[in-house]
Structure formats: structure tokens, C-alpha cells
Amino acid sequence: MYQISPETPSDEYEVEALYDLCFAPGRTALSSYRLRDGVPRVAGLCLVLRNEVGIVLAAIRFWPVRIGGHDALLLGPIAVHPTAQGEGLGALLMRDSLTRAAQLGWRRVLLVGDAPYYSRFGFQRLDAVEMPPPTNPDRVLGLELADGAWVGVEGVVERALP
Structure with a gap:
């Protein structure tokens, strides 16, 4: 039995420890982290999945x-503890969070990741959207939560100022 719930300030240490465990030590040096500097997370969409204990x-x-005057969600990071990988927990969390995002009125989601993995959730390469360097353009992916949400959206991804 698993419980999915919004992340709270008291979860910060556990979540950061999970990210440290799952990602390379230099994860915060990635360009996507510069887009997060000084910008509050979308609280209702930052979720944790807990086991029965x-x-x-x-x-x-x-x-x-x-992006070019349009709002978007930047997804990430998403992580699953190594002892639970392969059990579908990441997919469960992904689908739940995307459903919540659509219910909150978000129209588009952006991420930097592996197309073969994220295409099963509907993500596709965004040729007209540019992440800050040094991001591989083949890894810039988007998902429409509303029909046509990415049509005409192009340019450099920028921080959303609070």
C-alpha cells in the first residue's frame, strides 16, 4: 500500500536525501537548476510517495x-529509491502529478530526459524550445495537458519570477 501526498516542509530532508542517493553529486550544477534558483516550487504538484510505514x-x-511569454511547468527531478525501482512507482507518481497539474489548469509540461522513457507518458521532443546550455536538444521534451498547448510556443526557457 502506497500513499501519495503533497510534499511538506518537514519532508525536505528526506526528499533531498533521496535525490542525493539517486543522482550524481553535481546534480545541482545542471542548467535546469538555474531555472529553479529563487523560484518557489509549485507546491500542490510536488509529491512524495510513501510506503506503509x-x-x-x-x-x-x-x-x-x-517560454516566449507562455507559462509552463518544468518537471523534475523525479526519483525512486533504488530498492523500489522497477516496481512502477515512478510511473504512478508521474501519472498522479500530471493529472493534478491538468486539474489545476496547467496547459504544458517541460522536462529534460530520455525520450524512450518519457514518451510512454506522451512527452515528445520540442524542437522550438531551448533549454539553457549545456542541454542536449534531443532531451528537451514536452507534454500537452490541453490540446494545442505547445502550438506557437518557442524560444528560450526562462525562470518564472516570483
Whole structure:
């Protein structure tokens, strides 16, 4: 039995420890982190997945960004504890968070990741959207939460100022 709930300030240490465990030590040096500097997370979409005894097994975060004057969500990071990988928890968390995002009225989601993995959720390469360097353009992916949400959206991804 798993419980998915919004991340709270008291979850910060556990979530950061999970990200440290799952990602390379230099994760915060990535260009996507510059888009997050000084910008509050989208609180209702940052979720944790706990097991039956309350241990965080997975977490996902979202941040607001701007692209050519349009709002978008920047998904990431998403992580699953190594002992629970392959059990579908990341997919469960992904689908839940995307449903919540659509219910909150968000129209588009952006991420930097592996197309073969994220295409199963509907993400596709965004040729007209540019992440700050040094991001591989093949890894810039988007998902429409509303029909036509990415039509005409192009340019450099920028921080959403609070």
C-alpha cells in the first residue's frame, strides 16, 4: 500500500536525501537548476510517495518557467529509491502529478530526459524550445495537458519570477 501526498516542509530532508542517493553529486550544477534558483516550487504538484510505514520511496517536483511569454511547468527531478525501482512507482507518481497539474489548469509540461522513457507518458521532443546550455536538444521534451498547448510556443526557457 502506497500513499501519495503533497510534499511538506518537514519532508525536505528526506526528499533531498533521496535525490542525493539517486543522482550524481553535481546534480545541482545542471542548467535546469538555474531555472529553479529563487523560484518557489509549485507546491500542490510536488509529491512524495510513501510506503506503509511512512518511508519516502519516490518524489517528484515541479517548477514554473516561462517560454516566449507562455507559462509552463518544468518537471523534475523525479526519483525512486533504488530498492523500489522497477516496481512502477515512478510511473504512478508521474501519472498522479500530471493529472493534478491538468486539474489545476496547467496547459504544458517541460522536462529534460530520455525520450524512450518519457514518451510512454506522451512527452515528445520540442524542437522550438531551448533549454539553457549545456542541454542536449534531443532531451528537451514536452507534454500537452490541453490540446494545442505547445502550438506557437518557442524560444528560450526562462525562470518564472516570483
